[in-house]
Amino acid sequence: MNNDRSIAYFSMEVAVMNEVPTYSGGLGILAGDTIRSGADLNIPMIAVTLLYRHGYFYQKLDDDGNQSEEAVRWDVEDHLVAMEEKVTVRIEGRDVEVGLFRYDVRGQGGYTVPVYFLDTDLPNNDDYHRKLTHNLYGGDKRYRLCQEVVLGIGGMKMLRRLGYSQNQIRRFHMNEGHASLLTLELLNEQMEDNEGTSIPPNILEAVRQKCVFTTHTPVPAGHDRFPMDLVKQVLDYHPAFDMPQVFCCEGELNMTYLALNLSHYTNGVAKKHAEVSRKILTPKHDFAHYTIDSITNGVHARTWISPPFRNLFDAYIPGWREDSFNLRYACGIPREEIWQAHVKAKRLLIDIVNRRTNIGLDADIFTLGYARRATAYKRPDLIFLDIDRLQKIVNDQGPIQIVYAGKSHPGDENGKALIRNIFQRIDQLKDVIKVVYLDNYDMAMASLFTSGSDIWLNTPEPPMEASGTSGMKAALNGVPSLSILDGWWIEGCIEGKTGWSIGENQEIESAADSRSRDAHSLYDKLEKDILPAFYNDRELFTDIMMHAIALNGSFFNTQRMMQQYMTQAYQ
Numbered sequence: 385m386n387n388d389r390s391i392a393y394f395s396m397e398v399a400v401m402n403e404v405p406t407y408s409g410g411l412g413i414l415a416g417d418t419i420r421s422g423a424d425l426n427i428p429m430i431a432v433t434l435l436y437r438h439g440y441f442y443q444k445l446d447d448d449g450n451q452s453e454e455a456v457r458w459d460v461e462d463h464l465v466a467m468e469e470k471v472t473v474r475i476e477g478r479d480v481e482v483g484l485f486r487y488d489v490r491g492q493g494g495y496t497v498p499v500y501f502l503d504t505d506l507p508n509n510d511d512y513h514r515k516l517t518h519n520l521y522g523g524d525k526r527y528r529l530c531q532e533v534v535l536g537i538g539g540m541k542m543l544r545r546l547g548y549s550q551n552q553i554r555r556f557h558m559n560e561g562h563a564s565l566l567t568l569e570l571l572n573e574q575m576e577d578n579e580g581t582s583i584p585p586n587i588l589e590a591v592r593q594k595c596v597f598t599t600h601t602p603v604p605a606g607h608d609r610f611p612m613d614l615v616k617q618v619l620d621y622h623p624a625f626d627m628p629q630v631f632c633c634e635g636e637l638n639m640t641y642l643a644l645n646l647s648h649y650t651n652g653v654a655k656k657h658a659e660v661s662r663k664i665l666t667p668k669h670d671f672a673h674y675t676i677d678s679i680t681n682g683v684h685a686r687t688w689i690s691p692p693f694r695n696l697f698d699a700y701i702p703g704w705r706e707d708s709f710n711l712r713y714a715c716g717i718p719r720e721e722i723w724q725a726h727v728k729a730k731r732l733l734i735d736i737v738n739r740r741t742n743i744g745l746d747a748d749i750f751t752l753g754y755a756r757r758a759t760a761y762k763r764p765d766l767i768f769l770d771i772d773r774l775q776k777i778v779n780d781q782g783p784i785q786i787v788y789a790g791k792s793h794p795g796d797e798n799g800k801a802l803i804r805n806i807f808q809r810i811d812q813l814k815d816v817i818k819v820v821y822l823d824n825y826d827m828a829m830a831s832l833f834t835s836g837s838d839i840w841l842n843t844p845e846p847p848m849e850a851s852g853t854s855g856m857k858a859a860l861n862g863v864p865s866l867s868i869l870d871g872w873w874i875e876g877c878i879e880g881k882t883g884w885s886i887g888e889n890q891e892i893e894s895a896a897d898s899r900s901r902d903a904h905s906l907y908d909k910l911e912k913d914i915l916p917a918f919y920n921d922r923e924l925f926t927d928i929m930m931h932a933i934a935l936n937g938s939f940f941n942t943q944r945m946m947q948q949y950m951t952q953a954y955q
């Protein structure tokens with residue numbers, strides 16, 4: 385089985401299933417969806433990630449919206465298969481032992497893609513190194529760098545141990561810069577036959593030919609940077625340290641540039657994101673110009689389509705499970721049946737929210753859904769900017785209720801404050817609009833939220849939303865988006881046909897004035913277009929639902945995305 389694999393996909397987080405909490409959000413979900421579609425398409429790939437025994441974290445919110453974090457309790461061996469193989473990596477001058485677990489992702493036709501989870505929690509390691517694979521995105525820079533050594537270098541060694549030889553794996557795909565250190569191990573492998581302490585250009589080029597890099601965010605905190613002093617403490621000396629054209633820049637290791645410098649193909653995750661990345665990643669000293677292509681993200685259709693819509697598609701769209709492009713034939717489904725499937729999906733959401741919170745949401749009321757990581761640039765509170773206006777819209781056009789969820793990174797104080805703000809608004813608005821914030825957002829909730837809301841709301845500050853994928857999950861379930869024109873929505877929005885835009889697609893500007901303008905654009909759309917359609921023009925509303933599936937569901941999926949990776953990146 386091992387000798388037919390030619391693509392190795394490395395990701396700091398992978399969401400193989402909801403019960404395996406080794407993901408935090410969009411990046412891990414995308415990795416999981418990528419692998420699921422890879423298995424569907426018989427793509428000869430394997431995946432490498434870390435095992436987080438404590439998960440990302442279990443989120444608890446108190447009555448004031450204060451977030452606290454607990455380790456996720458789960459039994460690894462309930463879901464993953466323990467493997468015998470072990471390797472050692474050098475970390476901080478010591479040999480750290482790395483063990484292994486496996487999960488096989490099974491495609492629609494039965495082909496499987498193995499996901500390898502690396503684990504350092506072994507008795508031979510000291511305490512600090514045992515904990516390296518406990519927490520996703522926890523700890524300080526040293527902890528993170530050590531984790532990335534395990535992922536990149538440990539992962540490469542593990543592949544060789546498993547029998548994936550140098551001749552077989554033709555492409556190493558770094559899903560974000562966290563995995564960039566795998567390039568050092570690839571260089572080492574090439575240099576072994578070559579001796580010497582500097583790296584000749586032909587070896588750099590040979591490694592470049594094997595590597596593919598996807599960058600995922602224009603937000604600076606999303607790009608890992610480590611001081612060289614720290615790098616030299618954690619890693620044994622490597623000749624690449626002294627080569628600025630490899631190890632950029634200025635006294636620090638920037639994982640994004642390491643990946644860029646040693647990949648022959650790089651892409652952003654939406655057209656706009658690739659454009660923004662070309663601007664921000666061209667170094668000021670300008671000794672290198674990077675070619676950054678774009679492959680727009682997708683989501684895995686079978687995973688994210690709710691049971692009511694699965695039944696509907698089974699009845700009307702033969703072959704939708706085998707080929708997501710068939711979703712274009714949603715245009716032949718009677719609109720009333722789309723509506724009825726949606727009503728069922730909405731009930732599933734409302735019932736669960738009511739059971740968990742006793743808030744008493746009403747399935748007949750227009751329901752806005754919003755769920756994603758709580759962080760400043762995503763502006764989850766934008767809809768509350770002008771409470772009076774919001775109140776007037778409800779009085780004039782009909783009632784609204786809002787469901788929220790999302791974790792804040794434990795170290796993101798602004799993100800945590802945003803959750804508290806929303807809780808204050810919930811209290812302030814309780815007689816006008818029912819708003820509820822559910823804790824511990826995960827894949828299962830994402831599924832319920834994106835399929836059960838009437839409109840999916842997204843209000844990031846442009847150009848920070850590289851792609852966004854939850855709106856794609858909504859589209860697959862006939863739920864139109866109301867969203868800022870950023871990321872994938874620039875490509876997916878046909879105004880009044882697949883959903884609605886907030887604001888205009890404009891050049892980067894100052895955040896303060898865009899905030900008020902965007903909020904009022906949001907109110908305008910609710911007041912003039914969306915609520916009138918929802919409450920008084922079912923035909924128009926269901927037509928938009930149909931187009932969300934036929935135009936966006938059929939395209940913004942990982943089947944199309946993986947086919948693009950095959951032709952643009954892997955071949």
Ligand SMILES: *Cc1c(COP(=O)(O)O)cnc(C)c1O
Nearest residue numbers: 409410756826827830852853854
């Ligand atoms: C899809 C998903 C995300 C990503 O949503 P964005 O819209 O890209 O922010 C985050 N968390 C979970 C649990 C998801 O399922």
